[in-house]
Amino acid sequence: MTDTQAMDPNNAFAELGSIKLADVDLDAVLAKIAELAKRTIPGASEVSVTLVRGDDAHTAAFTGELALALDEWQYERGHGPCLDASAATETLSVPDMSNESRWPDWAKRAREAGASSSLSIGLPVQDKVTGALNIYGTEPDAFDEEAMILAQTFAGYAAVALANVHLYDTQATLARHMQAAMANRAVIEQAKGIIMGERRCTPDEAFAILAKLSQDTNRKLRDVASALVANASGTSAP
Incomplete structure (x- = not known):
């Protein structure tokens, strides 16, 4: 050296x-x-x-x-x-x-x-x-x-x-996962609210509808919820 x-x-x-x-x-x-x-x-x-x-x-x-x-x-x-x-x-x-x-x-x-x-x-x-x-x-x-x-x-x-x-x-990494989880939760709650308003159902029933749609279309629950919120607001899903 x-x-x-x-x-x-x-x-x-x-x-x-x-x-x-x-x-x-x-x-x-x-x-x-x-x-x-x-x-x-x-x-x-x-x-x-x-x-x-x-x-x-x-x-x-x-x-x-x-x-x-x-x-x-x-x-x-x-x-x-x-x-x-x-x-x-x-x-x-x-x-x-x-x-x-x-x-x-x-x-x-x-x-x-x-x-x-x-x-x-x-x-x-x-x-x-x-x-x-x-x-x-x-x-x-x-x-x-x-x-x-x-x-x-x-x-x-x-x-x-x-x-x-x-x-x-x-x-x-944990913080990023938590942020993503919070964002996912927020859009799912929005979608539940839309379904509850349209079908006059309970939160649990609205979630069951989302879950079944996710299963039937083989899409993630968050993606189904995001598409529903986007459709309701007249915007494109991310």
């Missing part, structure tokens, strides 16, 4: 903490995490973020093709430091690919591609989803104890950022 890439860790942590969740999505947060980790952690040549849900693992962000390839070779085999770190939510270090005995086939392939060492730090993202921050070095023993501690601290900040964006996304 060159000096021009180096970034003060405090500035990196401040950037992670200042992410405006309303302006970004999960992909943007993951890309920012990978970029800042590469610029911050001494010895880092390429960085990626793995996300795992059940048996499905994929690289959600990466700073270069080398990191992506190193991850995908692990997914193909079903094992490797990023997968094991994700599963155990722990830190796994490969100081020297040429001496690696836990994942020898992967290490040999990684060494041939230009990687000589790696760090993978498990990330608890959310229920049923785990992940790992993967840091690859082109030199053996690229990550000393200080770099490992910094990487673990960085991963902690990254996990908080990921948890926050997931929580925000969940709440925003």
Whole structure:
């Protein structure tokens, strides 16, 4: 890593903490995490973020093709430091690919591609989803104890950022669903009112009429209600 890439860790942590969740999505947060980790952690040549849900693992962000390839070779085999770190939510270090005995086939392939060492730090993202921050070095023993501690601290900040964006996304989705449900309810109530006025029936009877029409025409209840309201008002249904 060159000096021009180096970034003060405090500035990196401040950037992670200042992410405006309303302006970004999960992909943007993951890309920012990978970029800042590469610029911050001494010895880092390429960085990626793995996300795992059940048996499905994929690289959600990466700073270069080398990191992506190193991850995908692990997914193909079903094992490797990023997968094991994700599963155990722990830190796994490969100081020297040429001496690696836990994942020898992967290490040999990684060494041939230009990687000589790696760090993978498990990330608890959310229920049923785990992940790992993967840091690859082109030199053996690229990550000393200080770099490992910094990487673990960085991963902690990254996990908080990921948890926050997931929580925000969940709440925003819930809010959208609630708004849609309220809009659906409003148009159904309008349609019931029209039917009650025309047929001099009760609210329950009006709803039963709407439900039967929905079933007979194989259309959603909201669409049937919207069409009825539009017809009554002389406008086109949305």
